Amino acid sequence: MGTFLDSIPLSGIVRIRDMMYTVANPFRLDQGDISFDAPDTVKQAMIRAVEENRTHYLPTTGVPRLRQLAAEKLRVRNGIPVESDDEILITNGGTHGVYAACQALLEPGDEVIVPDPEWPPTMAMIRAAHGEPVAVPLHESDGWRWNLDELERALTPKTKAIYINSPNNPTGGLLTRSDLERIAAMARERSLWVFSDEAYEDIVFDGHHMSIASLPGMYERTIPVYTMSKTYAVTGVRVGYLAIKDPTVRARAIKVVLYTTSNVSSIAQYGAIGALEGSQDAVVKFRDELRARRDLFYEGLPEASGGIFSGAPPAAAFYAFVRIDPAWRPDSADQPSQSWGMAEHLIAQGRIGCVPGADFGPSGEGHMRFCFGRERAELSGALESMRSVLAPHHVRAR
Numbered sequence: 001m002g003t004f005l006d007s008i009p010l011s012g013i014v015r016i017r018d019m020m021y022t023v024a025n026p027f028r029l030d031q032g033d034i035s036f037d038a039p040d041t042v043k044q045a046m047i048r049a050v051e052e053n054r055t056h057y058l059p060t061t062g063v064p065r066l067r068q069l070a071a072e073k074l075r076v077r078n079g080i081p082v083e084s085d086d087e088i089l090i091t092n093g094g095t096h097g098v099y100a101a102c103q104a105l106l107e108p109g110d111e112v113i114v115p116d117p118e119w120p121p122t123m124a125m126i127r128a129a130h131g132e133p134v135a136v137p138l139h140e141s142d143g144w145r146w147n148l149d150e151l152e153r154a155l156t157p158k159t160k161a162i163y164i165n166s167p168n169n170p171t172g173g174l175l176t177r178s179d180l181e182r183i184a185a186m187a188r189e190r191s192l193w194v195f196s197d198e199a200y201e202d203i204v205f206d207g208h209h210m211s212i213a214s215l216p217g218m219y220e221r222t223i224p225v226y227t228m229s230k231t232y233a234v235t236g237v238r239v240g241y242l243a244i245k246d247p248t249v250r251a252r253a254i255k256v257v258l259y260t261t262s263n264v265s266s267i268a269q270y271g272a273i274g275a276l277e278g279s280q281d282a283v284v285k286f287r288d289e290l291r292a293r294r295d296l297f298y299e300g301l302p303e304a305s306g307g308i309f310s311g312a313p314p315a316a317a318f319y320a321f322v323r324i325d326p327a328w329r330p331d332s333a334d335q336p337s338q339s340w341g342m343a344e345h346l347i348a349q350g351r352i353g354c355v356p357g358a359d360f361g362p363s364g365e366g367h368m369r370f371c372f373g374r375e376r377a378e379l380s381g382a383l384e385s386m387r388s389v390l391a392p393h394h395v396r397a398r
């Protein structure tokens, strides 16, 4: 396993983060971290937990009250027929949830259909479980959804699972009910599993989020994964959860959580209890503000980039995943990737954090990802900087 891990790449986001450290006063549009303070419901619950000395070992599966709240939320909000709190497992954020799910389910050589583009850790965690990610393109012209005929053609006798990430990072694309129904039919017919990463379920501007696990007969073959990180702007607190109906697979996932954490931080879990028990007003406020930031960024982008960036605003999540004018060329002729060249240019010349589309898979090349979940002033500053480093450059290039 030691040397095997050498074959799994670190995400390009790490390379970008290192590049950002070399820049003074950067605009941090690279990370998927929204700028809001945590809601008081979370903060007060964590403070109370400290004062009440809730600082000891916990059951590996999580604080019973949190499992109960998560089970209730999955039943009521997501329509997933969770029967018992025992089906819930608390994890160290969604990342750990995906990791545990992959380790619990995959055998060496199992193929997993993944969206392309997709959040890079997905592919890495499938590989870490000795699985094989099989990229199936999302189509920009269809709101960054799969062509399901194409997906069906990618299924082989080795396919073990389909990995859904809707809303998707980086594109903000959302699968429709009929997409999910067709995927569910394929999964039932061919006895496939489904991983469903629903990290951005609460950040939807147009359309509706739906969990495939709520469709008839799907929960027993789906592992839905959730996180508090994005909904409540608490990326550093580290709490997520997943639900697994199958007792054998669940027992394996519990072992992964046991041997990687013993239990998720007690204070963090009490914070999550506060989030789920308390008012959800902050979630609505965050979403409304994110919509305003999305609109601000997209309104300024065509002019600030001198027409180099284009694309429709996303239906969900908080990323602008925009097309780069194919005529634009990296500063260095030695840089074969247009999007990496753009990232180098924007970071070094404009102090603008961003992630190259190529990092998310082959279909991401020719695109850039900017996180618009930052303060309005930071977004305006990034646009202003872009105006000075991109628009004139483009005029010269033409």
Ligand SMILES: Cc1ncc(COP(=O)(O)O)c(C=O)c1O
Residues within 6 Å of the ligand: 032, 092, 093, 094, 095, 096, 119, 165, 168, 169, 197, 199, 226, 227, 228, 229, 235, 239, 240
């Ligand atoms: C698609 C997706 N899933 C899961 C996560 C995991 O987030 P966390 O580990 O903070 O819960 C992220 C974070 O960026 C994400 O983009």
